Amino acid sequence: MNTVENFEIYAPKLIEKREFFSPGHRACQGCGEVLALRLLLKALGEDTVVSNATGCMEIISSAYPHTAWNLPYIHVAFENAAAVASGVEAGLKALRRKGKIADRYVKSVAIAGDGGTVDIGLQALSGAMERGHDMIFFCLDNEAYMNTGIQRSSATPFMAATTTSPAGKAIKGQRTGKKNVPEIMVAHNIPYVATACPSYPLDLMNKVEKARKTIGPSYIHIFSVCPTGWRAASNETVKLGRMAVETGFFPLYEVENGKYRLTIDYPEKRRPMADYLRLQGRFRHLDPADIAKVQELVDKEFRKLMHKVKTSVPWS
Amino acid sequence: MKQKKWPEAWHEVTPGCIVFEPGNASTYKTGSWRAQRPIWDNKKCIKCGICYVFCPEACISETAEGFFAADLDYCKGCGICAHECWPQAIVMVEEEV
Numbered sequence: 001m002n003t004v005e006n007f008e009i010y011a012p013k014l015i016e017k018r019e020f021f022s023p024g025h026r027a028c029q030g031c032g033e034v035l036a037l038r039l040l041l042k043a044l045g046e047d048t049v050v051s052n053a054t055g056c057m058e059i060i061s062s063a064y065p066h067t068a069w070n071l072p073y074i075h076v077a078f079e080n081a082a083a084v085a086s087g088v089e090a091g092l093k094a095l096r097r098k099g100k101i102a103d104r105y106v107k108s109v110a111i112a113g114d115g116g117t118v119d120i121g122l123q124a125l126s127g128a129m130e131r132g133h134d135m136i137f138f139c140l141d142n143e144a145y146m147n148t149g150i151q152r153s154s155a156t157p158f159m160a161a162t163t164t165s166p167a168g169k170a171i172k173g174q175r176t177g178k179k180n181v182p183e184i185m186v187a188h189n190i191p192y193v194a195t196a197c198p199s200y201p202l203d204l205m206n207k208v209e210k211a212r213k214t215i216g217p218s219y220i221h222i223f224s225v226c227p228t229g230w231r232a233a234s235n236e237t238v239k240l241g242r243m244a245v246e247t248g249f250f251p252l253y254e255v256e257n258g259k260y261r262l263t264i265d266y267p268e269k270r271r272p273m274a275d276y277l278r279l280q281g282r283f284r285h286l287d288p289a290d291i292a293k294v295q296e297l298v299d300k301e302f303r304k305l306m307h308k309v310k311t312s313v314p315w316s
Numbered sequence: 317m318k319q320k321k322w323p324e325a326w327h328e329v330t331p332g333c334i335v336f337e338p339g340n341a342s343t344y345k346t347g348s349w350r351a352q353r354p355i356w357d358n359k360k361c362i363k364c365g366i367c368y369v370f371c372p373e374a375c376i377s378e379t380a381e382g383f384f385a386a387d388l389d390y391c392k393g394c395g396i397c398a399h400e401c402w403p404q405a406i407v408m409v410e411e412e413v
């Protein structure tokens with residue numbers, strides 16, 4: 001029997017009823033990224049302008065002459081979602097000052113996939129965060145370039161097979177680990193950084209609401225399961241996300257003014273990585289020795305994080 | 317005159333490919349992608365709404381009695397609702413041709 005942890009019964013009845021991402025979009029069956037997008041838009045509300053980098057979410061939502069967005073939306077090139085969102089923020093400020101738009105708070109939001117964040121869009125993102133624009137950047141991380149056919153990105157985890165890092169005799173999938181972008185964002189000294197996963201919807205929505213209330217740049221890294229690219233069953237999307245969190249592969253935490261805080265409780269002994277890896281076709285070439293290697297890497301990262309949770313202090 | 321589904325000539329394309337009608341992707345029905353359909357057993361349903369939260373299509377909505385139902389025009393049959401339903405009130409059944 002499936003039990004849903006960390007979830008208050010009947011809380012779903014209290015969340016925003018309006019949909020800002022309409023049905024009829026062309027996402028694959030069981031897409032975790034669309035689920036994340038739908039929940040985060042519900043938390044953001046209507047006073048939002050979205051700048052979206054190229055990626056799955058653009059391809060599936062805005063096939064001309066259709067659009068799935070019920071919010072002001074601009075599609076931009078792969079590398080400059082953060083730059084455009086900061087321009088939108090500055091533009092709104094100017095228009096408000098001149099009295100051309102109603103005087104109310106509108107949040108500028110950039111949404112990009114993992115390619116548009118960790119590889120191609122990193123310098124624009126770094127620039128926008130450094131300039132301190134009042135915006136939120138969301139990275140919807142599905143761990144490869146899924147919309148062009150599962151090419152590896154630097155967010156692809158260790159030993160995952162993709163079409164450009166195939167598993168075979170010479171190499172066993174991706175040879176490097178996942179780039180830790182939330183950490184890079186913390187190094188920019190921005191007020192709010194968080195990681196979230198749509199398998200924990202209330203946690204995700206609380207974090208988005210907190211980011212919306214934050215004045216200044218904030219960054220949220222959202223782990224979104226891709227059943228197509230990960231070679232997993234479409235009905236196990238939410239389960240996979242939950243397992244990634246429970247194993248400590250993708251721990252949920254937030255960093256407010258430099259102070260780390262875990263947002264879910266971990267037991268002394270976490271769920272083993274083998275449970276998570278065995279559900280996915282991209283890891284099916286792993287033998288027990290490889291799984292031990294992956295486990296070791298995850299443990300190392302988790303220890304690093306726990307150290308920060310224990311020792312960090314707010315810098316303001 | 318019947319409204320056109322999409323521009324039929326180059327001069328009908330809007331500058332910058334701007335779409336003026338928000339959320340008009342709903343005119344495109346994705347229900348035909350489905351291989352399995354979710355069936356709710358309202359005797360087991362506890363009205364928690366977990367299926368509503370976890371539906372990536374946003375096609376599940378609350379009915380007047382507080383139970384939930386999917387809009388089969390859009391449901392792609394991913395099976396997340398049936399997998400996540402903890403009282404197991406949802407089962408997926410094969411679509412008949």
